[in-house]
Amino acid sequence: MTDSSRLRVGVIGYGYWGPNVVRNFYNGPGTTVGSVCDLSAGALERVQRNYPSIGVTQNPDDLITDPDIDVIAIVTPISGHFPLAKRALENGKHVFVEKPFTGSSSDAERLIELAERKRLQIMVDHTFLFTGAVRKIDELIHNDELGRLYYYDSTRINLGMFQHDANVVWDLATHDLAIIDHLLPGEPEAIVATGEGHVNGVEDMAFVTIYFADNVIAHLNVNWLSPVKIRMTLIGGERRMLVWDDLQADEKVKVYDKGIDTSRASDLRVNYRAGDMWAPRIEPVEALQLETQYFADCITNGKPAVNDGYAGLRVVRMLEAIDASISQKGRMVYCRPAMSASASRE
């Protein structure tokens, strides 16, 4: 592939996650990085030391209006997502934006409309969808290995990075919401969430229940005040159940041939099945590498991404519903159906 055929990406934000985004777009076969923008001179110095061929600037407009740039990647705090994405789309750039997509669903809707009008693509960086573990779980579910789904139950806790413009839900639960949006059939019907803030007013722990059709239920436990780090998700199905422990180096996903025997549930006697456990090999790939090249592929071939603006919008709507429920101490909030068709599974 000649250089001219690669998509040129301008990256805004070179803080914690930005270097990974730059590295992957820089090394990808279908992409390269044209310039990087950050307000911090120190950050730009690090860019120059590591990538002497990449231009640097403190002014995002330099990238957004650069005719040699095809894609703007926005790796800033949430408050920057909407204005930067809007200007990028207006200037004819495709947009890769950190999760969560925007600070409000109306902002997300405006960006989706703008992108469609300009025939541009939006990808929201729901990185977890591209991990070996989630791709394996997706495969198991869609091969019906688990049978009818019962529940998704995630614990995502650690001593956390308190943030200025987000509570623990927008920080941690976003991951699970993107995964749930991707894995579970149907859309959420209603949300009940509780939480508490102990330090500076924003919630540092929250507990979220999401009701789906057919008695499927999801639950999230997110916490910035845990002394230990846990990343564990259980997914229960009628046929099999699995445990995904993302902190394990190996054996991240364990599938249990175990459950209840519902064949004779009518007589109120429930029987148990115990069988083997099986840990499928998980492909050791870097999720962000897969994702950035998938974006190049989506743009080049004009096909929508599974993690497009609609996916981003659906996640933001769930975040808003969670905030609304927490502020009313667990009042059930109904979820609006998503705006329109999208690449997500139904």
Added chain:
Amino acid sequence: MTDSSRLRVGVIGYGYWGPNVVRNFYNGPGTTVGSVCDLSAGALERVQRNYPSIGVTQNPDDLITDPDIDVIAIVTPISGHFPLAKRALENGKHVFVEKPFTGSSSDAERLIELAERKRLQIMVDHTFLFTGAVRKIDELIHNDELGRLYYYDSTRINLGMFQHDANVVWDLATHDLAIIDHLLPGEPEAIVATGEGHVNGVEDMAFVTIYFADNVIAHLNVNWLSPVKIRMTLIGGERRMLVWDDLQADEKVKVYDKGIDTSRASDLRVNYRAGDMWAPRIEPVEALQLETQYFADCITNGKPAVNDGYAGLRVVRMLEAIDASISQKGRMVYCRPAMSASASRE
């Protein structure tokens, strides 16, 4: 101690837990077992083989009206607790009753009134209060090692024993409610609970949030459909945090000198503290042995137990509030203050 000075216990129910109750009352220095009642002839045969000196019967009235029996221990399904305890109290017997105390708070209140009128004692078998782990945590909290409490968060899941007369909340959450009632200061203010049943109509998983004063929050995750068994509780405080993993053979309780530095939280910058971890030695005692002898001591010295009828009532009220909240999809249910003074900490 001569035999005549030991309290004679009649045990009703010799199923899963009954043999432990019989063994501990039988071997205790302050108690012995006079007779055992069970409907199953096989169960009674097992009693006779193991304890030839203990009388057996299929009729609970034989024990309840036996003038040589001082205490009736009720180790039956919940539906039997109220009628058997009522008759036992009416016949002048002290009562040791399985958790949860009763199937309704009004039944619990009636038993408490009856016991007070008859000057008899009730002990509800909140066994966990007598484990080395809970006693150590109690000591840590009351020595102010954790500082101001932030939260209690428990996960109690396994492939469960579906029951006829109880959902997963009455089966599993009862343990946590008894522990919370014992450890946390103040009474619960409101409860939000969600859940779902997938098999035979009763909830097989539930998620419970309990609000206390001063931003203290408790959360329980109970599940009969988990492929793995987890018994893990996190307790967060301003000064230290702890993790209690009850399935560990050693190091059940780990205390982390770790948290956030709130001294300068006013300027919105939150700092982290990382320090040593410490696993205090846990005394390897059998909780039920301690509990049964404590009951003998309470009766002999006329002092109320921490796990008396009032504690049982408080737990049943929380169970009722959880059921009410689940059936209304997470509607917040306010908790009534407990009936009257009791031995629990305030």
Added chain:
Amino acid sequence: MTDSSRLRVGVIGYGYWGPNVVRNFYNGPGTTVGSVCDLSAGALERVQRNYPSIGVTQNPDDLITDPDIDVIAIVTPISGHFPLAKRALENGKHVFVEKPFTGSSSDAERLIELAERKRLQIMVDHTFLFTGAVRKIDELIHNDELGRLYYYDSTRINLGMFQHDANVVWDLATHDLAIIDHLLPGEPEAIVATGEGHVNGVEDMAFVTIYFADNVIAHLNVNWLSPVKIRMTLIGGERRMLVWDDLQADEKVKVYDKGIDTSRASDLRVNYRAGDMWAPRIEPVEALQLETQYFADCITNGKPAVNDGYAGLRVVRMLEAIDASISQKGRMVYCRPAMSASASRE
């Protein structure tokens, strides 16, 4: 089965392990316990309280000469094994004896000869052979799931019970030697062992290498001075490898479809294979129950046990070789071939 058709067992020794032996012989369909002997009056009192129908005595000869006793079970310290077993065999009793069989191989040989002459059976209590885990591993090896065997490597350490008449090798390594004798093909060729004693002169830690034909090697790490308890065995084969962690409640045996690709090893480039992991369900049976009933079956049907006197002798010979090697700081000790044919696999 009528009572008269059950083998009557006399058990000598009611200390730590004796109660388990009594319970299993007592409850077994093919056996019952006639009397129990122990020097301690307190132990005999415990027998009487739990089994009023069983006779008790402080004199082993009462059992050994009792015409109603068919089998003598010897659950004493090692020094008692030979004299008690000898007298039992002389009196026409079958013998069930704790591991290790005897304190010396010559004693073991004399007992085997005596038993053969009297047409009586000896079973050495190599309990681990009857666990679900070892039976599953045996099945995997004999179904050639692991391929050609490379090694057996066991770590068996804890803060130990110092004993008067045995070092850590005779206490802990005996388990592994019995398992190795059962699982590995062929007989050991040579042993190299090192060790050290830190407290009272006897070895409290030891490291044992056992050479087999065809480059198969076994290694044992036994230690009474470890702050943590570990019971972990790795078995490596050309096709698959397994890890047996006996302290896991579930998933005791994990089989890894992982190894090196030797197909092109000739060119000095070794490639790796990584595949799934698989934890077969382990039957939750009590090993000692299976073993005691197997003994009844062997006696009734006149067939030799896999854990007969020859197996016990082979283990004692390895123990002697280990002691000899340790005392000469790791000098290699060749193993003599076993005395004669036996039920063990070759």
Added chain:
Amino acid sequence: MTDSSRLRVGVIGYGYWGPNVVRNFYNGPGTTVGSVCDLSAGALERVQRNYPSIGVTQNPDDLITDPDIDVIAIVTPISGHFPLAKRALENGKHVFVEKPFTGSSSDAERLIELAERKRLQIMVDHTFLFTGAVRKIDELIHNDELGRLYYYDSTRINLGMFQHDANVVWDLATHDLAIIDHLLPGEPEAIVATGEGHVNGVEDMAFVTIYFADNVIAHLNVNWLSPVKIRMTLIGGERRMLVWDDLQADEKVKVYDKGIDTSRASDLRVNYRAGDMWAPRIEPVEALQLETQYFADCITNGKPAVNDGYAGLRVVRMLEAIDASISQKGRMVYCRPAMSASASRE
């Protein structure tokens, strides 16, 4: 510090570990990297992309004879260590060399003599000495927290990288030997080692016992054919014992206030002590960063390093003794005392 005052390092070898050595010397306050040599053009391209200011060459002599280079870092396979270090020292360069120091002790001795004659420094990259875990253990031992030492027992196994010019001992045991050399008092007296090769002739697993004075014993279990990765070391002392699990993200070192009570060991009754466990906070530093700056400091201030040529020689002598013992199936090999005084503790 001005650029001119920084030591200029020439790095030979940019394969697996080389990039870490370059990065740390490059970023260090007291060092920078002048040029990098590697035979592979692809490796040199990666250097240029990441560090445009660093010169590259395929000829090591370009670095070794460069008057602007102060230090040669040798990050090649073992066979290159001696000839490259020799030429570097002859050309007046200090030498930083990968572990193990050399392929033979005579080579190591020649390099030490040469360096002393030229008044140059050698540092052998015993990286583990600079990890937070080993530095904490060192501190615990030297503060006498463990009391009189009993043993060091390490398991270092994984599905390994078969190498052309080394067996598993030279690959994996080198780490433990360097740590033992650093932590344990006194020098090893004798070594007994066994091992086996299953694939291409070189040992892929080995078991090493090292005898020290005063009944102190060390044991290493290294294995390239393990399906699981384990990095666990136990260190037992009379007062306390510790477990170092290097694969734990947190709580790498656990100290147990647990052991035996030897106060009355004379009467053959050994008692146990059980107490708290304590996991000291481990400083999260990059070991290689600390080490490279320590080397700059040693050179600048003319003080010998703890991991100087003598330390490297002592480790190579142990490696030779292990090989000799393995090839004679565990024959004990006495260790020669080290050549002369050095910075290691005695």
